[in-house]
Amino acid sequence: MKCIIAGGNVKVLGRAVHSLSRIGDELYLEPTDGGLSLRTVNSSRSAFASFLFAPLFFQLYEAGSPQPHSELLRCKVLMKSFLGIFRSLPLLEKTVEKCLILLRPRASRLVVQLHCKYGVTKTHNLAFQECERLQAVFDTQRCASQLCAPARVLAEAVVHFPPTLAEVTLGAGPGGKLSLRNYVEDEMELKKTMVTELWLAEDEFQTVAVVPGSHITFCLKEFRGLLTFAEASNLPLTIHYDVPGRPVVFTLDDAVLEVHLVLATLSDTESNLQPPPTNGVSHPPAPSDDFADDLESYMIAMETSAYEEGSGAPPSPTFPLRTPHPAESDPEEEEEEEEEGAVPGTPPHKKFCSLFFGSVLMPRGPSLAPTQEVLAEDSDNEY
Incomplete structure (x- = not known):
């Protein structure tokens, strides 16, 4: 090159x-x-x-x-x-x-x-x-909500949040208004924590097509980095999101540049059980729990089926993300599993859904490349 x-x-x-x-x-x-x-x-x-x-x-x-x-x-x-x-x-x-x-x-x-x-x-x-x-692995066409606004509008909104803030919640309110609010994990701490909430009118956005009452929580640090680039380049920013737990996708489009930022969102148990309407956007059926327990096997199976049905070209992993529902178990065991699987650098007990990443398969057939990284460690060997 x-x-x-x-x-x-x-x-x-x-x-x-x-x-x-x-x-x-x-x-x-x-x-x-x-x-x-x-x-x-x-x-x-x-x-x-x-x-x-x-x-x-x-x-x-x-x-x-x-x-x-x-x-x-x-x-x-x-x-x-x-x-x-x-x-x-x-x-x-x-x-x-x-x-x-x-x-x-x-x-x-x-x-x-x-x-x-x-x-x-x-x-x-x-x-x-x-x-x-x-x-x-993401697909903006399957997202139920979409926003498009000048980067300057969003940059001026997030500047009111402290630099140390980890997560922010984006929500759709009545009358087409949109809100940005600092996320507080424990509702009991609301009285002790300063809450900053901003409301943006619909006319400040170029495009607003959101599900009423929808909301997502994502990390602010990575979002600030993209906003800085978008504002300096004078490009509008488009936000694609769905129910909590599914990734939010930020895109920038230009004649010579295409940018994607995909962030995991904080899962919401109530939203997963009763997802809001999707304005006609249909989602394929979620995979079985057997596949959800073994993410690597799920990825292999999906890529293999895409390879067999296609024209022979290596497939691109575009299957939708989902939040696996854990089986019923003892509450004490669940707490231990959450602590062991906590992501370094994030506060404990936050159930952020990790994105599934895959490699495009080698041209010789639907088999994993020798250098492909293992994205999920085997839980059977943990003691």
């Missing part, structure tokens, strides 16, 4: 890297015929972000080897190392004239060259690892 970024697009790339750095510790690069994709996922698999830069974004773009039937290289690098190249955005705008990104498979190096003013060239050689394709 070889690409050259010129002019102000270098700063746009830097903003994208800053936004991705708020989510994951590794940056996945995937050159395709449709452009260069930068992706990341957090350690708990509950947040995923993807930036796809079209070939028109670059002054020169070569996805891979010109030889026919040659497989494009996918790799990942440490986010901290890649972020260090674009850490100072004002300096990029003032001094950098163009940026060269080059993959050297034989040396396992990702070369990033910054061509600055006065003939100064800064070369960075980053070690990378080959990897499978990183892809989150």
Whole structure:
């Protein structure tokens, strides 16, 4: 892969890297015929972000080897190392004239060259690892609610929340109004906690098609990172969401850029038992509990069936997300399982639904790639 970024697009790339750095510790690069994709996922698999830069974004773009039937290289690098190249955005705008990104498979190096003013060239050689394709499982067409608003409106709304706030709740109220409220886990703590709630009128949004009374709770840190990028790029932000427990998808669309941010939402037992109407959007039947108990087997089965019914091309994992309903058990055992399965960095007893991530299968058939990561550890071996 070889690409050259010129002019102000270098700063746009830097903003994208800053936004991705708020989510994951590794940056996945995937050159395709449709452009260069930068992706990341957090350690708990509950947040995923993807930036796809079209070939028109670059002054020169070569996805891979010109030889026919040659497989494009996918790799990942440490986010901290890649972020260090674009850490100072004002300096990029003032001094950098163009940026060269080059993959050297034989040396396992990702070369990033910054061509600055006065003939100064800064070369960075980053070690990378080959990897499978990183892809989150989501489908915006199946979401019952959709919002579209200028990024400035949402950025001015979240600025009222403290920087240390972990989660925020987005809800649909009467008269088409929408609310943003800091999430409080225990209702008994409402009297001791300062609650900030903002109401946005329907005319402040470009598109409002939501289920009345619907609400979702998601992490604010990753959302702030996307808002910063969207506001600087002057792009409208679209929000797709469904019932609590299903992922919320934030999208940005431009002629040369496509952005997706997928966040897990806080599950709601009452909403899972009685989901609100979906305005004609039908959901396929949920898989059986046997599949829900073994997420890896469920993913394999869905991808295998898609492969057998298709035209022979490797399938893309697009099955819907769901919240597995746990079987009835002793309350003390449930508390122990929740503590053992708690996600590091999040308060305990919060039932965030982790996203299911899969790799596109190898062209030789519907079998797992040797380098595919195990996303769910076996619970049988735990003592």
